[in-house]
Amino acid sequence: MPGHGRTRTRWITSVAAAVTAAALLAGAHTAGAAPVPAATGSGPVATHEVEYFEGPTATPRHKKVPARPPARIAGHQAPTPAAATAVTAVQETGPVSGRLDLVVMGDGYTAEQQADFRADAQATLDAVFAIEPYASYRGLFNIWLVDTASAESGVSGDPTADVVRNTALSSYFFCDDTERLLCVDTSKVTAYANQAPASDVVFVLSNSAKYGGAGYSFATPPSGASYHGVATMSSDNAKSYLIGAHELGHSIGDLADEYQYAGYGTYPYPSSASANISVTAELDVRKWYRWLGEQDPTGSVVGTYEGGDYYETGVYRPTSTSLMRTLTSTEFNHVGRETMIKGFYTYADALTSTVPTGTRVGSTQPLSVRLAPLTGLAGLSLTWYVDGRQVTAAAGDLSVTPAELGATRSGQRVTATVTDTTASVRDPAVRAATANSLSWRVR
Numbered sequence: 001m002p003g004h005g006r007t008r009t010r011w012i013t014s015v016a017a018a019v020t021a022a023a024l025l026a027g028a029h030t031a032g033a034a035p036v037p038a039a040t041g042s043g044p045v046a047t048h049e050v051e052y053f054e055g056p057t058a059t060p061r062h063k064k065v066p067a068r069p070p071a072r073i074a075g076h077q078a079p080t081p082a083a084a085t086a087v088t089a090v091q092e093t094g095p096v097s098g099r100l101d102l103v104v105m106g107d108g109y110t111a112e113q114q115a116d117f118r119a120d121a122q123a124t125l126d127a128v129f130a131i132e133p134y135a136s137y138r139g140l141f142n143i144w145l146v147d148t149a150s151a152e153s154g155v156s157g158d159p160t161a162d163v164v165r166n167t168a169l170s171s172y173f174f175c176d177d178t179e180r181l182l183c184v185d186t187s188k189v190t191a192y193a194n195q196a197p198a199s200d201v202v203f204v205l206s207n208s209a210k211y212g213g214a215g216y217s218f219a220t221p222p223s224g225a226s227y228h229g230v231a232t233m234s235s236d237n238a239k240s241y242l243i244g245a246h247e248l249g250h251s252i253g254d255l256a257d258e259y260q261y262a263g264y265g266t267y268p269y270p271s272s273a274s275a276n277i278s279v280t281a282e283l284d285v286r287k288w289y290r291w292l293g294e295q296d297p298t299g300s301v302v303g304t305y306e307g308g309d310y311y312e313t314g315v316y317r318p319t320s321t322s323l324m325r326t327l328t329s330t331e332f333n334h335v336g337r338e339t340m341i342k343g344f345y346t347y348a349d350a351l352t353s354t355v356p357t358g359t360r361v362g363s364t365q366p367l368s369v370r371l372a373p374l375t376g377l378a379g380l381s382l383t384w385y386v387d388g389r390q391v392t393a394a395a396g397d398l399s400v401t402p403a404e405l406g407a408t409r410s411g412q413r414v415t416a417t418v419t420d421t422t423a424s425v426r427d428p429a430v431r432a433a434t435a436n437s438l439s440w441r442v443r
């Protein structure tokens with residue numbers, strides 16, 4: 001998405017690395033730098049770091065896993081996907097340059113099971129997009145289904161570690177000897193994802209009823225890919241969709257994990273780059289001070305709860321529980337919602353137009369704009385300006401001519417600006433990030 005300022009800080013702290021390389025990281029952890037790359041970015045990637053979930057109620061874990069499956073699994077597979085894979089738009093609400101493009105692909109579905117895949121994908125998407133703020137902001141997403149016909153039905157490692165199946169993406173349980181860790185061949189994911197018009201985030205649904213999944217976050221996309229995150233989920237387990245909902249919190253919102261591990265002790269960093277983590281030294285500022293004392297969607301009251309970002313003391317999270325702390329919670333807290341909304345607008349614009357902004361327009365030429373179909377929490381406000389002066393009578397109009405706005409002289413500038421007035425945003429800087437403007441010059 002050129003032109004949308006996609007320089008982003010990815011929150012992908014490695015627990016293992018955070019412990020073994022704390023000193024190295026201390027500098028990187030301040031000043032908004034990504035603490036640890038999940039993989040080495042460009043070039044051949046030997047390993048990825050993943051987050052995984054040993055059960056719907058277990059504290060998530062992290063691990064480095066091989067980018068390619070072991071030979072006994074990978075040896076089975078076709079090396080590359082078919083060139084002409086079918087891509088279907090579940091929803092296409094706007095141009096890829098102005099939308100967050102979510103790609104959903106299946107694994108372990110045979111050519112005859114593509115209808116099953118579509119039904120499973122729909123069910124997973126419905127569950128994820130029932131969660132706020134995904135629900136209200138679904139209109140900022142394009143969602144693409146990419147067909148992947150596997151030679152065999154089901155995936156490797158289901159039900160037992162010795163089971164090997166020939167599937168399009170080589171997904172497999174018992175990854176790195178961890179039963180619920182569902183890994184995938186990311187080079188194959190990339191090959192399929194690149195067949196969609198765009199891919200910012202990928203969901204892989206593995207055809208299985210066994211609980212499991214994994215979240216891959218990337219500071220920079222893997223070689224040849226454009227996505228920043230991949231979440232794997234088993235397709236027929238009622239709880240696995242929460243893995244995808246949580247992982248989007250990292251890959252779209254840059255949210256930190258709000259859980260901690262026993263024995264990790266005191267937070268070793270002077271500050272945190274994450275919106276939902278604050279350290280003792282920041283307590284007089286408290287990043288989420290605008291929300292303190294509010295009743296929260298998670299059921300608690302926003303405050304400063306000690307423990308988070310894997311450490312036990314000297315570090316605080318906004319609420320007792322949340323989807324970023326445990327998958328037993330199905331809600332983001334207020335801070336998470338606000339940060340997710342900021343993330344949505346980092347990828348997407350609520351205002352688009354088919355009239356090119358780089359060209360001059362006639363004074364009687366209609367300037368038509370579209371607003372993303374947002375609902376619920378969202379509140380889009382459209383205003384028009386001529387040479388920087390607001391034309392209040394035209395507020396909310398989706399099609400105007402420059403002459404109707406009083407712009408008839410050559411060189412005058414007409415601007416449409418949309419801002420999200422949602423009450424789920426309180427930080428003025430985030431509010432500013434929701435705004436988008438399009439301008440044209442009169443011929």
Ligand SMILES: [Zn+2]
Binds near residue numbers: 060250256
């Ligand atoms: Zn996480």
